[in-house]
Amino acid sequence: MLKKLIWGISILLTVAVVAAAGYGGYLWGRIEKRFSARRWQVPSTLYSDTTLLYPGQPYRLGLLKRKLDRLGYKQTKSSPVRKGDVHLSHFAAEIYLRDLATPAQNRPGFPATIRFEKDRIRSIERTDQHVFLPLLELEPEEIGQFYGSRWERRQLVSIKQVPQHLIHAVLAAEDARFYEHHGFDPRGILRAVYINVRHGSIRQGGSTITQQLAKNYFLTAERTFSRKLTELMMALVMELKYDKDEILEIYLNEIYMGQKGSAAINGVGEAARFYFGKSVPDLSLVEAALLAGLIKSPGRYSPFEDLQRSRQRRDTVLQAMHTRNWITERQLQRALAIGVDVVKTSTQDNRAPYFMDYLSQQLETLYSHQNLSSLGMSIYTTMDTQVQDAAEQALQRGLARLERDNPSLRRSDPQQQLQGAVVVMQPKTGYLLAMVGGRDYQSSQYNRAVQSRRQPGSAFKPFVYLAALDQLTPASRLSNLEKTYTVNGQPWQPQNFSGDFEPDVSMRTALKLSHNRATVDLAMQTGLDRLVALTRNFQFSTPFKAYPSLALGAFEVVPLELARAYCALAAEGVLPYPLSLRDVADENNRVQQRTHISFERVTTAAKAFVVSDMLTSVVAEGTARSLQHWGLYRPVAGKTGTTNDFRDAWFIGYTPDILALVWVGFDNGDSIHNTGSSAALPIWAELMQALPWYLTGTGFRQPAGVVVKTVCSESGLLSEGRKCPFPMQEFFLENNVPTESCPIHPRQNRLRRIIDGIKEIFE
Amino acid sequence: MGSRKFLSSGRLPAAMLTVLWLAVTFSSCAPQQKVIEPEAPREDAGQPPPAGESVRPQQAAARELTARGRRQLELLQPDAAIRDLERALSLDPGDGQTYYYLAEAWLMKIDARRADEFNRMAETLLKDDPAWLLRIARQADRIAELEK
Numbered sequence: 003m004l005k006k007l008i009w010g011i012s013i014l015l016t017v018a019v020v021a022a023a024g025y026g027g028y029l030w031g032r033i034e035k036r037f038s039a040r041r042w043q044v045p046s047t048l049y050s051d052t053t054l055l056y057p058g059q060p061y062r063l064g065l066l067k068r069k070l071d072r073l074g075y076k077q078t079k080s081s082p083v084r085k086g087d088v089h090l091s092h093f094a095a096e097i098y099l100r101d102l103a104t105p106a107q108n109r110p111g112f113p114a115t116i117r118f119e120k121d122r123i124r125s126i127e128r129t130d131q132h133v134f135l136p137l138l139e140l141e142p143e144e145i146g147q148f149y150g151s152r153w154e155r156r157q158l159v160s161i162k163q164v165p166q167h168l169i170h171a172v173l174a175a176e177d178a179r180f181y182e183h184h185g186f187d188p189r190g191i192l193r194a195v196y197i198n199v200r201h202g203s204i205r206q207g208g209s210t211i212t213q214q215l216a217k218n219y220f221l222t223a224e225r226t227f228s229r230k231l232t233e234l235m236m237a238l239v240m241e242l243k244y245d246k247d248e249i250l251e252i253y254l255n256e257i258y259m260g261q262k263g264s265a266a267i268n269g270v271g272e273a274a275r276f277y278f279g280k281s282v283p284d285l286s287l288v289e290a291a292l293l294a295g296l297i298k299s300p301g302r303y304s305p306f307e308d309l310q311r312s313r314q315r316r317d318t319v320l321q322a323m324h325t326r327n328w329i330t331e332r333q334l335q336r337a338l339a340i341g342v343d344v345v346k347t348s349t350q351d352n353r354a355p356y357f358m359d360y361l362s363q364q365l366e367t368l369y370s371h372q373n374l375s376s377l378g379m380s381i382y383t384t385m386d387t388q389v390q391d392a393a394e395q396a397l398q399r400g401l402a403r404l405e406r407d408n409p410s411l412r413r414s415d416p417q418q419q420l421q422g423a424v425v426v427m428q429p430k431t432g433y434l435l436a437m438v439g440g441r442d443y444q445s446s447q448y449n450r451a452v453q454s455r456r457q458p459g460s461a462f463k464p465f466v467y468l469a470a471l472d473q474l475t476p477a478s479r480l481s482n483l484e485k486t487y488t489v490n491g492q493p494w495q496p497q498n499f500s501g502d503f504e505p506d507v508s509m510r511t512a513l514k515l516s517h518n519r520a521t522v523d524l525a526m527q528t529g530l531d532r533l534v535a536l537t538r539n540f541q542f543s544t545p546f547k548a549y550p551s552l553a554l555g556a557f558e559v560v561p562l563e564l565a566r567a568y569c570a571l572a573a574e575g576v577l578p579y580p581l582s583l584r585d586v587a588d589e590n591n592r593v594q595q596r597t598h599i600s601f602e603r604v605t606t607a608a609k610a611f612v613v614s615d616m617l618t619s620v621v622a623e624g625t626a627r628s629l630q631h632w633g634l635y636r637p638v639a640g641k642t643g644t645t646n647d648f649r650d651a652w653f654i655g656y657t658p659d660i661l662a663l664v665w666v667g668f669d670n671g672d673s674i675h676n677t678g679s680s681a682a683l684p685i686w687a688e689l690m691q692a693l694p695w696y697l698t699g700t701g702f703r704q705p706a707g708v709v710v711k712t713v714c715s716e717s718g719l720l721s722e723g724r725k726c727p728f729p730m731q732e733f734f735l736e737n738n739v740p741t742e743s744c745p746i747h748p749r750q751n752r753l754r755r756i757i758d759g760i761k762e763i764f765e
Numbered sequence: 766m767g768s769r770k771f772l773s774s775g776r777l778p779a780a781m782l783t784v785l786w787l788a789v790t791f792s793s794c795a796p797q798q799k800v801i802e803p804e805a806p807r808e809d810a811g812q813p814p815p816a817g818e819s820v821r822p823q824q825a826a827a828r829e830l831t832a833r834g835r836r837q838l839e840l841l842q843p844d845a846a847i848r849d850l851e852r853a854l855s856l857d858p859g860d861g862q863t864y865y866y867l868a869e870a871w872l873m874k875i876d877a878r879r880a881d882e883f884n885r886m887a888e889t890l891l892k893d894d895p896a897w898l899l900r901i902a903r904q905a906d907r908i909a910e911l912e913k
Contacts, residue, residue: 056823057825428855431851431854598847603885658859706889
């Protein structure tokens with residue numbers, strides 16, 4: 003009988019051991035999958051473009067300061083002696099540049115002084131060699147990293163980078179015997195039980211750091227015996243699998259440290275940046291203690307929630323460190339005397355989120371999520387962070403201004419609020435400098451710059467005028483009279499927005515004042531099929547149809563495609579391929595992928611120039627003339643757009659150097675009760691004001707095939723030798739110049755002209 | 766009447782005739798709608814501009830990059846050259862010479878399609894410079910050869 007019992011117990015024990023071993027093996031596999039993979043995976047990092055500085059550049063010292071702040075340069079009180087330091091005075095910045103390691107170059111850092119004069123860079127001097135530089139390139143900014151299927155900003159730290167006082171602070175706060183136990187600490191549990199019983203409440207937990215890892219990453223928060231047992235087993239397996247430093251490193255990079263907006267702060271790297279604006283190696287003892295104190299309850303002990311409570315918790319951690327002899331009495335007293343000083347950084351989880359989403363989609367055609375989040379690649383983009391920031395800010399402010407001035411535009415539901423999109427490109431290179439796809443990425447990830455299709459309204463008109471240039475000229479007269487057209491068997495009568503009743507207008511004036519009737523008249527004269535064919539060249543994805551309403555932008559377009567099409571007008575008739583990605587380099591900075599400037603001719607340089615010149619009239623004296631109130635007098639070409647019932651407001655403006663598109667509207671098509679000129683244009687203007695170095699004052703160059711002639715502004719025909727009261731100079735395509743003289747005004751007496759000419763000389 | 770007699774007599778000095786011709790020409794239409802900036806003449810990329818030439822700071826910086834790109838081409842490093850030249854374009858997208866050298870770089874990489882794109886753009890931008898137009902035409906021939 004006893005023998006049977008012993009056999010029975012033995013069998014049961016064997017089964018239990020085998021089951022435990024099997025379960026342990028299963029847990030080993032789970033841990034392996036979760037952590038080993040994670041530990042050896044290095045996420046790919048996204049970078050902005052580098053920044054070029056040069057003497058004479060319109061660039062304020064304040065802008066440079068912000069740029070250097072974002073690049074993580076540390077301000078010093080005297081001339082910098084270490085890479086990454088900067089000393090700022092009223093008119094100069096002394097910078098010790100960091101090494102610049104991109105696929106393009108490998109430049110060791112050096113000290114340089116940038117001097118300013120009247121909001122311009124006066125000189126750039128390399129101070130160790132006493133030479134003046136014609137050009138200086140600043141490092142690209144890190145924008146984000148790929149984790150799993152998404153990208154985010156996270157500051158990973160190696161255990162070697164973590165200062166000893168932070169390690170001690172975390173251990174003092176969470177698991178002082180971490181280096182002494184094997185994942186499970188009976189002494190710790192007993193102490194916790196004793197303290198909790200003594201106080202009659204839960205004051206201390208008995209979980210080790212290893213158990214916390216197991217709990218946080220594999221288990222639910224339920225308080226059951228089986229969950230606790232699993233946690234225990236996992237902790238033991240982890241301790242078997244990894245050494246202590248490895249476990250601590252994973253813990254420090256994964257632990258929850260609070261919230262920034264709707265996003266969690268995970269890891270001490272991100273926490274150091276969020277609470278103190280510092281990197282982990284730069285944390286002081288008191289800062290380390292405060293961070294360590296947060297782990298217990300980040301919400302409760304957050305310095306942003308309750309400064310006093312946060313300080314008390316920090317001091318408890320400091321006391322615990324002293325008890326373990328990790329800090330001296332003197333260090334403790336000094337630390338206790340220091341107040342809590344935090345610097346809350348932006349609550350924006352990710353920078354340029356819409357741009358990054360757009361880029362991610364492109365990257366995903368080249369690499370899998372797995373590779374992006376594990377191969378440690380460096381991805382260099384075309385983004386100019388200063389343009390991006392300016393675009394985001396201009397859109398935010400512009401929409402807020404509209405809501406302030408028009409209370410009917412306010413919506414309580416963030417999903418329903420007034421929206422906008424901004425695209426900024428370099429017309430000739432196709433570089434996408436900035437993209438804002440909406441007002442608030444947290445509440446809507448829908449990227450209106452590339453995912454939405456909206457009617458462009460009058461913003462489409464330049465293509466109608468471009469298509470007409472073979473037959474007509476900017477001086478040609480167009481009928482502005484009311485006409486009825488048949489669309490799908492139905493009568494359709496375009497109306498002028500301004501109610502202008504001039505019976506006929508020149509092509510330039512019709513575009514300048516955005517006359518609908520004259521534009522439809524023009525499209526009909528040109529031929530709608532020809533217009534549709536032209537739009538195909540511009541590679542719109544919209545299936546345009548030969549309807550008269552096409553001329554007024556009735557067909558919906560993707561904003562980015564519209565911006566790109568305008569680029570061709572700014573870039574001598576070539577349509578650039580839009581580029582957001584420059585280089586992809588492997589972990590050794592060897593190039594894996596490169597993109598290059600590429601373009602396709604879609605119209606002649608001459609035609610592009612004539613349309614651009616007509617569009618400068620829109621800004622100078624047409625529907626966009628309010629731009630001048632913003633101090634933007636430089637040669638800017640642009641077009642406003644407003645759709646039926648004020649559902650969409652557009653402004654697309656450009657110089658030869660930069661192009662920006664702004665769209666404003668509601669996702670559901672509600673009226674915004676504003677025009678392109680009043681809603682979108684101010685956003686464009688504010689954006690451009692923030693980018694003085696892009697507004698160089700370069701005009702549109704007259705290409706071959708364009709001639710200037712003097713014409714009568716009434717007839718649009720040659721004015722030479724005629725008594726035209728308002729003659730004007732106009733650009734014409736060389737092969738389409740008016741040959742007839744003005745029939746309205748009589749020929750001028752030759753003698754009279756001679757006498758007038760002499761008079762004019764002496765006057 | 767006196768004026769007419771004077772004119773028909775043929776005794777008016779040539780200089781006066783020129784003045785009159787100018788007066789007639791400019792008297793017909795006074796208002797000027799716009800001023801087109803003339804293209805500044807250039808010696809060569811990366812070289813200091815001739816005395817008196819007004820070069821915008823951005824152009825000067827771009828020229829530095831173009832010169833660097835050209836040096837890379839001389840070292841038969843087309844990839845490095847393309848980087849510098851593309852960077853130059855981002856500073857001064859209207860510089861025809863940069864497009865010419867980009868075409869040269871793509872020729873070196875045996876990519877006729879891209880070389881042709883840049884060659885045509887150079888031609889558009891350097892239309893007023895006969896010496897450059899000749900070089901561009903020769904380059905176009907080499908591209909055409911490559912395409913065969």
